[in-house]
Amino acid sequence: MNNSKALHGCVLLLLWPFQGTTGSMAECQDPGSTHCTISLEKLLDRAIQHAELIYLVSEKSLTLFEEMFIPFQVRIPLTQTGNTCTTSTLSISTSRSEVQENSDKWLLHSILFLIKFWIDPLVKLQTSLDRYDNAPMALINKTKWISDKLMNLAQGVTILIQKMLGEGAVMLEQNNKSLADYPVHFDMLESVLRDYSLLACFKKDTHKMETFLKLLKCRQKGGLGCSLL
Amino acid sequence: MMWRDVGVTLILSLILPVVAQGARHTPPGKPKLTSCRSPDKETFTCWWEAGSDGGRPTTYSLFYHKENSETVYECPDYHTAGANSCFFNKNETSIWVNYNITVVATNALGNNFSDPVDIDVVYIVQPHTPENVTVGVLEDKDGPFLRVSWEPPRKADTRSGWITLIYELRVKLEEAEEWEEHRAGQQKMFNIFSLHSGGVYMAQVRCKPDHGFWSEWSTASYVIVPDYIPRERSMWILIAVFSAFIFLILTWIITLNRSSVKHCLLPPVPGPKIKGFDQQLLKKGKPEEVFNSLVVQSFPPRSTDYEDLLVEYLEVYVNEKQELMPEGKDLQDVGCLKSKSQSDNDSGRGSCDSHTLLMEKCGGVESKDESSYEEPELLQGQAGSWERLERGDSQVVDTPDSSDGRVKTWPLVFSPSIHGSSDNHHYGTLEMPKQHSTSEITYSVPDHLFATSTSFPHHHHPEYRDSLGEYSEYRRSRSPSTGVAYHWEAQHHPQAHSNFNIRNLERQKEATGLGLPPSRSMEYVEVQKVNQENQLVLKPLSSHGRDPFQVQFGRAGVDYSKVNGVNNDNVLLLQRQREMAEAGQYCDYREKEGAEAERYPTQQQGKTTKDGPVATQLQESTCLTTSGYVDTAPTMPTF
Numbered sequence: 106m107n108n109s110k111a112l113h114g115c116v117l118l119l120l121w122p123f124q125g126t127t128g129s130m131a132e133c134q135d136p137g138s139t140h141c142t143i144s145l146e147k148l149l150d151r152a153i154q155h156a157e158l159i160y161l162v163s164e165k166s167l168t169l170f171e172e173m174f175i176p177f178q179v180r181i182p183l184t185q186t187g188n189t190c191t192t193s194t195l196s197i198s199t200s201r202s203e204v205q206e207n208s209d210k211w212l213l214h215s216i217l218f219l220i221k222f223w224i225d226p227l228v229k230l231q232t233s234l235d236r237y238d239n240a241p242m243a244l245i246n247k248t249k250w251i252s253d254k255l256m257n258l259a260q261g262v263t264i265l266i267q268k269m270l271g272e273g274a275v276m277l278e279q280n281n282k283s284l285a286d287y288p289v290h291f292d293m294l295e296s297v298l299r300d301y302s303l304l305a306c307f308k309k310d311t312h313k314m315e316t317f318l319k320l321l322k323c324r325q326k327g328g329l330g331c332s333l334l
Numbered sequence: 335m336m337w338r339d340v341g342v343t344l345i346l347s348l349i350l351p352v353v354a355q356g357a358r359h360t361p362p363g364k365p366k367l368t369s370c371r372s373p374d375k376e377t378f379t380c381w382w383e384a385g386s387d388g389g390r391p392t393t394y395s396l397f398y399h400k401e402n403s404e405t406v407y408e409c410p411d412y413h414t415a416g417a418n419s420c421f422f423n424k425n426e427t428s429i430w431v432n433y434n435i436t437v438v439a440t441n442a443l444g445n446n447f448s449d450p451v452d453i454d455v456v457y458i459v460q461p462h463t464p465e466n467v468t469v470g471v472l473e474d475k476d477g478p479f480l481r482v483s484w485e486p487p488r489k490a491d492t493r494s495g496w497i498t499l500i501y502e503l504r505v506k507l508e509e510a511e512e513w514e515e516h517r518a519g520q521q522k523m524f525n526i527f528s529l530h531s532g533g534v535y536m537a538q539v540r541c542k543p544d545h546g547f548w549s550e551w552s553t554a555s556y557v558i559v560p561d562y563i564p565r566e567r568s569m570w571i572l573i574a575v576f577s578a579f580i581f582l583i584l585t586w587i588i589t590l591n592r593s594s595v596k597h598c599l600l601p602p603v604p605g606p607k608i609k610g611f612d613q614q615l616l617k618k619g620k621p622e623e624v625f626n627s628l629v630v631q632s633f634p635p636r637s638t639d640y641e642d643l644l645v646e647y648l649e650v651y652v653n654e655k656q657e658l659m660p661e662g663k664d665l666q667d668v669g670c671l672k673s674k675s676q677s678d679n680d681s682g683r684g685s686c687d688s689h690t691l692l693m694e695k696c697g698g699v700e701s702k703d704e705s706s707y708e709e710p711e712l713l714q715g716q717a718g719s720w721e722r723l724e725r726g727d728s729q730v731v732d733t734p735d736s737s738d739g740r741v742k743t744w745p746l747v748f749s750p751s752i753h754g755s756s757d758n759h760h761y762g763t764l765e766m767p768k769q770h771s772t773s774e775i776t777y778s779v780p781d782h783l784f785a786t787s788t789s790f791p792h793h794h795h796p797e798y799r800d801s802l803g804e805y806s807e808y809r810r811s812r813s814p815s816t817g818v819a820y821h822w823e824a825q826h827h828p829q830a831h832s833n834f835n836i837r838n839l840e841r842q843k844e845a846t847g848l849g850l851p852p853s854r855s856m857e858y859v860e861v862q863k864v865n866q867e868n869q870l871v872l873k874p875l876s877s878h879g880r881d882p883f884q885v886q887f888g889r890a891g892v893d894y895s896k897v898n899g900v901n902n903d904n905v906l907l908l909q910r911q912r913e914m915a916e917a918g919q920y921c922d923y924r925e926k927e928g929a930e931a932e933r934y935p936t937q938q939q940g941k942t943t944k945d946g947p948v949a950t951q952l953q954e955s956t957c958l959t960t961s962g963y964v965d966t967a968p969t970m971p972t973f
Contacts, residue, residue: 164545200428201376201496309430312456312545319495
């Protein structure tokens with residue numbers, strides 16, 4: 106808890122260019138601009154801090170949801186219930202070696218894809234939580250906060266792509282498949298299970314984003330430890 | 335036959351164990367996966383424990399499949415991690431993927447599956463302990479402190495950011511019981527302050543990934559802190575010396591002022607100030623003697639002392655024509671005749687018996703004096719006593735036992751309220767208005783009249799002249815003899831007074847009525863004595879004929895002045911009158927004014943003024959009557 110708060114504070118204290126406030130530094134929102142003075146390292150640091158914070162908050166949200174809605178005897182692994190994370194079906198490398206083999210481009214695009222994938226399900230999760238009678242306010246606030254921060258992270262990664270890959274604004278089409286995979290269940294138990302699996306999968310995916318970003322930073326710094334040897 | 339049975343039993347006994355032995359072999363018991371851990375998020379190991387082996391050699395195998403495939407794999411490495419373990423290397427470890435792991439126990443008779451366990455490598459990370467934990471003592475301006483430093487475990491790749499570790503350390507003195515724990519975050523160094531000098535400290539460090547389990551504590555590192563005298567201790571020594579010094583000074587001062595301190599802390603208990611009270615007698619335990627000594631035998635003055643008493647004549651007006659005069663008119667008549675005097679001393683509270691209230695009824699007559707207030711009552715009292723005198727009674731007027739020698743005591747003398755408002759009818763005759771603390775009526779009631787003890791007259795006079803406090807004190811000193819509690823100091827008994835007044839008035843109404851026309855006939859009553867019950871024994875002069883005391887006043891057809899009031903200086907304010915036979919014109923107003931004008935300066939002088947000025951004032955008055963006679967004033971004993 107203290108770590109998340111400290112991280113949160115650090116993030117808020119920093120000049121966050123993704124939010125349009127750069128203080129003394131010029132903003133880097135203009136794609137063709139060459140006057141951006143924020144270094145790539147700083148940008149990556151901020152992105153990493155964002156991702157870490159989102160991960161911690163999602164972990165807490167999952168714990169809250171578990172305590173509130175999932176009794177002990179039901180806490181069976183998700184795979185046994187048949188609900189698997191949709192994103193795992195996508196071909197995202199899963200071992201460190203595989204991850205490290207991937208290029209920066211692949212990493213960045215994966216991150217962006219994941220972010221964009223989760224924006225809509227989180228909104229749906231919020232509406233679902235509102236339908237519960239006794240959803241704790243902390244949980245609802247956390248999910249709202251996650252949605253906001255995810256948008257910021259999306260902007261940041263977009264800028265990183267522009268900077269690192271030199272590409273223009275990348276507009277990934279909406280993955281409609283995501284909407285179909287999370288149908289609305291009006292049955293309470295189904296709804297609870299669905300939301301639980303949604304939170305768990307989101308937590309895992311944020312960890313992925315965080316790891317990818319850290320790898321990118323390690324590569325940016327240079328050094329032999331980042332690559333597989 | 336018998337041999338056959340024995341053989342069968344022998345064979346059976348041989349075969350049965352063998353058969354039984356074969357029956358004890360069972361399929362293996364159920365194994366159980368105890369834990370899976372990953373030290374670096376790149377590899378992981380799972381351990382299990384065996385169930386019963388069923389008597390046969392049992393083999394264990396681990397199978398798993400990943401969450402999104404049905405392909406079942408077997409554990410690649412059973413040996414690296416030890417017995418009953420399975421080690422997954424880097425190539426086989428996938429993160430963010432759920433593994434479904436099952437252990438199977440197999441023996442010749444069968445096999446048994448354990449419960450499956452789902453794990454995700456990301457969430458089972460438990461790193462090794464931090465390495466190279468070093469502890470050192472460094473010096474600072476505030477004193478020495480410990481610096482603990484360490485390195486991350488070798489396997490955890492924190493440099494690339496693959497794992498983010500946070501650290502925690504704990505220190506304690508070697509002989510202490512409890513550890514002092516500190517969170518160090520992601521840093522690899524920590525300072526510890528506030529050490530005990532000359533002790534041996536030990537420190538340990540552990541770490542944890544941001545999502546995972548805590549590692550084990552590292553092995554303890556020891557360090558010896560050298561001796562030193564901290565500046566805090568010297569400061570405490572200074573403070574102790576300084577406070578001891580101050581304490582010594584305080585003690586010295588207190589011993590110098592022992593007596594005053596003792597007086598301040600333990601105020602002396604005031605002893606009894608009862609005149610005539612003998613403490614020795616009390617200590618002897620004879621209360622009767624003590625109280626007897628307080629009783630003044632000579633009070634009230636008996637008839638034998640009669641010659642010593644100066645008797646004043648009271649003017650009593652009886653209006654036989656006005657039997658049923660309304661009360662209000664009485665008051666008005668009485669009150670309006672009065673002249674002004676000072677404001678009553680009820681401190682503006684407007685007590686019921688405040689004479690100013692009475693004055694207000696008069697309207698135009700300005701009246702502020704208590705003396706004027708007192709007079710109507712007095713007159714009424716006189717009337718009352720007149721009534722009794724007419725009946726030929728020797729009235730017994732209750733007087734307060736306050737042996738007030740002064741005229742000042744006159745109100746007290748007459749106030750039956752002191753006694754608790756009993757015998758109101760008797761009291762009604764002579765009750766004076768409420769006793770204002772500074773009110774004085776210059777009636778010539780001599781001290782001797784009320785002397786109750788030999789010591790009283792001498793004691794009280796100075797008290798009277800003095801402050802009210804003594805005055806009241808005097809009162810109190812009298813109380814034991816009479817058994818009545820006095821609370822005179824600036825107190826009023828308005829209720830009793832007013833009651834008395836009303837009663838008096840009523841009685842007067844019932845009786846011959848009261849009026850004070852100048853043309854009334856007058857009778858004089860003289861105070862004969864004060865009896866034991868503190869009652870004034872009056873006798874009408876007419877019945878007794880001329881008294882020697884009357885000689886001084888004795889002129890046939892002499893006129894007497896009415897007392898207007900009493901001022902502060904024990905001065906009777908008398909009222910000049912024309913001939914009684916003449917029409918009721920009083921020269922009082924002029925005289926009053928003059929007297930008042932003269933009086934004021936004297937009032938300021940306090941209570942030591944004598945009656946002389948009064949007489950002079952009266953003599954100087956321009957309104958002289960032919961036979962104006964002011965009695966009492968020159969003859970008043972001065973105290």
